[in-house]
Amino acid sequence: MSYSAWYQCVRGCEGRYSLFDVIYRCPNCSGLLEVVHDAAALAERPGVEWRALFDSRGRAATGAAASGVWSKAEWVLPHVAPEHIVTLGEGFTPLVTAPRLAHDLGLTDLWVKQCGISHTGSFKDLGMTVLVSAVAQMMADGNSPVRAVACASTGDTSAAMAAYAAVAGIPAIVFLPRGKISTAQLIQPLANGAHVLALDTDFDGCMRVVREVTRDISIYLANSMNSLRVEGQKTVGIEIVQQLGWQVPDWIILPSGNLGNISALAKGLALAHQLGVIDRLPRLAAAQAERANPLYRAYQTGFQRFEPVTAGVTAASAIRIGDPVSYEKAVRALQAFDGVVEQADEDELAHAAALADRAGLYACPHTGVALAVAGKLARRGVIRTGQRVVVISTAHGLKFTGFKTAYHEDSLPDVAALHSNRPVEMAPDTGAVKAELERWMEKRLAS
Numbered sequence: 001m002s003y004s005a006w007y008q009c010v011r012g013c014e015g016r017y018s019l020f021d022v023i024y025r026c027p028n029c030s031g032l033l034e035v036v037h038d039a040a041a042l043a044e045r046p047g048v049e050w051r052a053l054f055d056s057r058g059r060a061a062t063g064a065a066a067s068g069v070w071s072k073a074e075w076v077l078p079h080v081a082p083e084h085i086v087t088l089g090e091g092f093t094p095l096v097t098a099p100r101l102a103h104d105l106g107l108t109d110l111w112v113k114q115c116g117i118s119h120t121g122s123f124k125d126l127g128m129t130v131l132v133s134a135v136a137q138m139m140a141d142g143n144s145p146v147r148a149v150a151c152a153s154t155g156d157t158s159a160a161m162a163a164y165a166a167v168a169g170i171p172a173i174v175f176l177p178r179g180k181i182s183t184a185q186l187i188q189p190l191a192n193g194a195h196v197l198a199l200d201t202d203f204d205g206c207m208r209v210v211r212e213v214t215r216d217i218s219i220y221l222a223n224s225m226n227s228l229r230v231e232g233q234k235t236v237g238i239e240i241v242q243q244l245g246w247q248v249p250d251w252i253i254l255p256s257g258n259l260g261n262i263s264a265l266a267k268g269l270a271l272a273h274q275l276g277v278i279d280r281l282p283r284l285a286a287a288q289a290e291r292a293n294p295l296y297r298a299y300q301t302g303f304q305r306f307e308p309v310t311a312g313v314t315a316a317s318a319i320r321i322g323d324p325v326s327y328e329k330a331v332r333a334l335q336a337f338d339g340v341v342e343q344a345d346e347d348e349l350a351h352a353a354a355l356a357d358r359a360g361l362y363a364c365p366h367t368g369v370a371l372a373v374a375g376k377l378a379r380r381g382v383i384r385t386g387q388r389v390v391v392i393s394t395a396h397g398l399k400f401t402g403f404k405t406a407y408h409e410d411s412l413p414d415v416a417a418l419h420s421n422r423p424v425e426m427a428p429d430t431g432a433v434k435a436e437l438e439r440w441m442e443k444r445l446a447s
């Protein structure tokens with residue numbers, strides 16, 4: 001069977017472009033491009049057979065088959081030769097139930113997709129393996145102008161790009177908003193040898209610079225404006241339904257900033273539905289931080305009006321974006337999936353992350369936003385009793401030690417740290433230790 005895919009304008013202009021061309025926008029209307037697959041070729045295999053095929057590709061020990069993304073290569077990027085695939089075993093992340101957390105949030109059936117359990121600690125690995133593999137193939141072909149990859153980032157895209165580029169030996173250039181990302185996120189691309197430029201601006205300012213710089217076609221743009229990223233990111237929804245035995249949850253909730261991912265999630269699920277692999281669609285909820293909420297504001301107008309905002313300081317720094325590049329795609333995705341947009345403030349996101357941690361998770365602030373939104377939608381009756389909810393945890397809590405530390409020291413601005421937990425500092429005196437344990441046991445039993 002031969003599968004193929006190409007770029008096409010999301011606004012429906014004519015024209016098809018090769019996925020190995022250096023092109024990010026429609027030459028006619030400058031709308032974003034999207035990857036379109038030859039649906040007729042894919043449809044020759046019935047849904048039950050796709051399910052069986054994907055299930056037969058359990059996690060192998062090495063190579064592309066060990067990747068949750070490349071185990072679905074036909075739906076992702078059919079033209080990359082196996083020797084050019086740059087993989088670090090992304091995908092196949094755990095999907096766990098969280099009954100104690102569900103109870104605390106007022107939900108019946110809650111699952112958390114642990115995408116942070118991945119090589120660079122965020123779900124950006126899913127898209128970056130696809131983009132860097134395509135670049136590796138372009139460079140190997142010999143007549144491509146590309147000499148380096150570049151991105152603007154709120155921390156996770158740059159970590160992923162730097163790592164995958166380092167595996168392939170491709171020079172990497174990173175633009176970060178100075179002082180606005182976590183220490184771990186800053187050190188990741190530095191350690192992987194990327195050229196890091198920390199600019200005195202916010203993410204949206206970095207995005208403007210990288211768009212200018214990548215007008216030079218020798219520097220390949222690795223932001224999600226580049227639709228190759230979306231093709232990898234879209235596997236998260238497919239993997240979720242596969243892990244649920246191809247049963248579709250009622251809701252999937254995703255923390256959202258630049259909005260490439262809410263569109264990617266929808267794209268993967270829509271393809272699965274179109275090919276008969278799933279029999280219905282879940283509803284989607286895009287979860288925004290209140291201080292970076294342009295999509296939420298547009299949603300309040302029924303998507304009649306969109307205005308970029310200047311994103312304020314939020315613990316959810318990876319979604320601190322005021323002018324999302326993929327706004328149009330996100331609106332289409334939400335409309336097709338009967339979607340909603342909800343927001344969480346600093347106190348709500350920190351509280352939800354703390355509840356998650358008390359239930360054994362280790363939630364990053366963005367996951368806190370999505371969990372807080374899940375609770376709010378349940379309280380409002382939008383999510384109904386008995387419905388199954390999957391929250392996508394987008395990054396590992398270990399990248400956000402500063403946030404965790406500040407929470408437990410009760411020093412986060414605008415947050416009442418109800419679950420702050422401090423070490424008891426005391427002398428190594430057995431009597432005093434026993435007395436302390438006695439006091440603690442009584443307190444725990446009383447609560």
Ligand SMILES: *Cc1c(COP(=O)(O)O)cnc(C)c1O
Pocket residue numbers: 122123124156157224255256257258259260261262318319364366394395
């Ligand atoms: C990138 C990212 C998101 C949001 O994805 P967008 O495509 O920017 O909307 C959410 N959480 C984390 C941790 C991220 O790195």
Ligand SMILES: [Zn+2]
Pocket residue numbers: 009010011012013026027028029030031
């Ligand atoms: Zn167009």
